[in-house]
Amino acid sequence: MNLQGKTALVTGSTSGIGLGIALKLAEAGANLVLNGFGDVDAALAAIRACGGQAIHHPADVSDPEQIAAMVAAAEQQFGGVDILVNNAGIQHVAPVEQFPVERWDAIIAINLSSAFHTTRLALPGMRQRGWGRIINLASVHGLVGSAQKAAYVAAKHGLVGLTKVVALETATTAITCNAICPGWVLTPLVQQQIDERARVDGDTQRARHDLLAEKQPSLDFVTPAQLGALVLFLCSEAGEQVRGAAWNMDGGWAAQ
Numbered sequence: 001m002n003l004q005g006k007t008a009l010v011t012g013s014t015s016g017i018g019l020g021i022a023l024k025l026a027e028a029g030a031n032l033v034l035n036g037f038g039d040v041d042a043a044l045a046a047i048r049a050c051g052g053q054a055i056h057h058p059a060d061v062s063d064p065e066q067i068a069a070m071v072a073a074a075e076q077q078f079g080g081v082d083i084l085v086n087n088a089g090i091q092h093v094a095p096v097e098q099f100p101v102e103r104w105d106a107i108i109a110i111n112l113s114s115a116f117h118t119t120r121l122a123l124p125g126m127r128q129r130g131w132g133r134i135i136n137l138a139s140v141h142g143l144v145g146s147a148q149k150a151a152y153v154a155a156k157h158g159l160v161g162l163t164k165v166v167a168l169e170t171a172t173t174a175i176t177c178n179a180i181c182p183g184w185v186l187t188p189l190v191q192q193q194i195d196e197r198a199r200v201d202g203d204t205q206r207a208r209h210d211l212l213a214e215k216q217p218s219l220d221f222v223t224p225a226q227l228g229a230l231v232l233f234l235c236s237e238a239g240e241q242v243r244g245a246a247w248n249m250d251g252g253w254a255a256q
């Protein structure tokens with residue numbers, strides 16, 4: 001797999017799945033535009049250790065103007081975005097009647113609308129250069145529902161829908177658009193849910209086991225590296241005619 005000369009923009013890539021995907025892309029030779037908050041220096045150092053060039057852009061992807069500045073920075077630094085991975089995401093757990101309206105708005109903006117904005121800005125350059133890959137990190141919650149996750153489930157189903165539309169609009173070109181639908185991956189986002197469960201009796205191990213046992217038949221977490229390998233496949237020649245698909249990598253969750 002040789003992605004030398006290609007530039008990848010991965011939103012929310014300072015930790016978790018986004019960082020795992022960025023590392024795989026950097027190992028394959030791509031230039032990286034990282035985005036997200038937290039330990040930016042550690043993320044940049046990990047990418048540069050793979051030998052790749054990387055910059056970080058601090059755009060808050062809930063703001064279309066900041067997204068436009070990030071895409072412009074990618075064009076200025078590396079000449080454009082060839083691989084766009086829409087990965088940034090947050091969530092909130094509450095029954096629909098008590099779901100805070102501002103959390104609904106933030107989740108829809110970060111998990112769904114951001115992908116619309118990045119895509120419409122990155123696509124013209126991909127069309128001009130005649131090649132592109134758009135990969136949307138949805139979730140198994142983009143395929144099935146889950147109580148208490150109204151905004152997250154709605155945003156992820158929306159992202160799978162947006163994926164199909166973009167795939168159809170680029171179907172006769174060498175640009176593809178696909179979604180990835182992971183089950184549980186042990187990242188800060190999921191650790192937060194384990195910690196909330198463990199607050200009752202302090203038993204983190206049991207909270208972890210229960211979380212998996214309820215939904216994920218493999219009883220094991222998916223890893224960011226496995227998701228990164230799937231992204232590399234979608235970027236490869238073998239992935240050329242994979243269009244508008246929603247790939248679950250979920251330890252069997254959606255098969256139930």
Ligand code: NAD
Nearest residue numbers: 012014015016017036037060061087089139184185187189
């Ligand atoms: P994470 O919390 O580890 O990472 C989220 C990243 O998004 C971080 O880099 C964070 O800084 C960034 N981010 C958050 N808000 C942002 C904003 N407004 N602007 C820019 N960046 C922002 O989460 P994760 O578990 O790695 O999740 C990554 C994606 O995968 C999300 O879209 C999530 O919904 C999806 N996903 C995760 C799991 C899982 O089990 N962890 C399962 C299915 C889908």
